[in-house]
Amino acid sequence: MRRWMFLLLASLLIGALALAGCDSGGASGPTPTPLPGTLLDPPREIGDFTLTDHTGQPFRLSDLRGKVALLFFGYTNCPDVCPTTLAEFKRVKALLGEDAARVAFVFVSVDGARDTPEQLAAYVRAFDPEFIGLTGDDATIRTIARDYGVFYQRVSYEESAASYLVDHTASTFGVDQEGRLRLIFSYGTEPAAIAARVRALF
Amino acid sequence: MIRMRRFLLAVIIGVALGALLIPRLGDNEDDAPSPKPAITVRDAWVRATVGSGGMTGAFMVIENAGGAADRLLSASVDAEIAGAVEIHEMTIGEDQVMRMRPVEGIDVPAGGSVELKPGGYHIMLLDVKHELTPEDTLTLILTFESGAQVEVSAPVRAME
Numbered sequence: 026m027r028r029w030m031f032l033l034l035a036s037l038l039i040g041a042l043a044l045a046g047c048d049s050g051g052a053s054g055p056t057p058t059p060l061p062g063t064l065l066d067p068p069r070e071i072g073d074f075t076l077t078d079h080t081g082q083p084f085r086l087s088d089l090r091g092k093v094a095l096l097f098f099g100y101t102n103c104p105d106v107c108p109t110t111l112a113e114f115k116r117v118k119a120l121l122g123e124d125a126a127r128v129a130f131v132f133v134s135v136d137g138a139r140d141t142p143e144q145l146a147a148y149v150r151a152f153d154p155e156f157i158g159l160t161g162d163d164a165t166i167r168t169i170a171r172d173y174g175v176f177y178q179r180v181s182y183e184e185s186a187a188s189y190l191v192d193h194t195a196s197t198f199g200v201d202q203e204g205r206l207r208l209i210f211s212y213g214t215e216p217a218a219i220a221a222r223v224r225a226l227f
Numbered sequence: 228m229i230r231m232r233r234f235l236l237a238v239i240i241g242v243a244l245g246a247l248l249i250p251r252l253g254d255n256e257d258d259a260p261s262p263k264p265a266i267t268v269r270d271a272w273v274r275a276t277v278g279s280g281g282m283t284g285a286f287m288v289i290e291n292a293g294g295a296a297d298r299l300l301s302a303s304v305d306a307e308i309a310g311a312v313e314i315h316e317m318t319i320g321e322d323q324v325m326r327m328r329p330v331e332g333i334d335v336p337a338g339g340s341v342e343l344k345p346g347g348y349h350i351m352l353l354d355v356k357h358e359l360t361p362e363d364t365l366t367l368i369l370t371f372e373s374g375a376q377v378e379v380s381a382p383v384r385a386m387e
Contacts, residue, residue, distance in 0.1 A: 104284030105345045106325045147277040151386040185329040186311035195325040
């Protein structure tokens with residue numbers, strides 16, 4: 026009799042622990058499909074940085090404390106991934122409605138040689154006058170990129186008249202209100218999913 | 228008897244001439260390799276630029292109604308629009324790194340189509356001579372391995 030009860034209790038305990046381990050949100054009900062995007066838990070501490078914004082003024086990431094910042098690393102001569110992402114940022118902003126005031130949308134150039142503040146200003150404003158474009162010297166961009174896990178490099182091809190193209194990580198990064206890296210989205214993540222993940226940080 | 232022979236001779240000559248001439252009646256262009264173009268292009272557009280001197284992409288759907296596979300080899304625009312035109316392919320690896328590289332051509336399968344769209348192939352306009360805005364429409368000439376040349380009208384679309 027006792028052994029039987031002991032085994033039952035042990036199984037229940039193990040079961041409860043297993044369930045608790047599988048789903049941090051609670052063991053009741055079916056597991057919801059997780060939203061696209063990676064939520065860093067714990068958040069990754071990243072350094073503050075200073076770059077030049079599209080108005081030619083110094084800009085620090087810490088200037089955005091209190092807001093969630095969505096960042097994308099690209100360059101203005103990129104005909105595909107970069108404008109597509111900024112167009113998606115526009116959709117995220119629209120989906121956030123009034124909450125958009127709590128979010129900053131930032132485009133960081135990995136091509137400081139060609140992307141001057143003036144070039145960036147025309148570029149980001151073509152999408153939304155509130156978007157922020159950042160540029161700077163390559164050494165600073167390198168350090169920032171390393172913090173985020175962003176790869177970029179100039180590539181030249183003999184068969185191409187372009188002096189160089191820039192391969193670069195196409196992910197979107199979310200920095201929380203305390204300036205820590207919290208979210209990473211693959212290129213092409215649905216704007217609705219990004220908006221939902223951002224809202225969860227409020 | 229002689230009349231019969233002459234008649235037959237006339238018929239033979241007539242048929243021979245007819246065989247030579249009739250297929251040419253459908254020809255409107257001097258340099259078209261075949262009377263009906265197998266390759267058609269639709270939904271072409273070019274992305275607007277910021278300023279000049281940079282690069283931008285042209286996108287479209289190429290359809291091949293013919294029985295033989297073909298291949299886009301090159302494209303051109305007026306020199307006043309861009310200094311060079313190339314065909315590029317964009318790929319994103321599992322590492323999430325986007326890479327673009329020039330390619331020698333794009334296959335268009337027989338009876339099929341290929342789409343040049345963001346995320347894949349595009350025609351790259353380099354050294355753009357003046358800012359391209361949605362008021363512009365560009366004319367591109369696409370050249371194929373079969374010898375076909377297709378003129379494409381591509382309106383410029385805003386960045387967003």
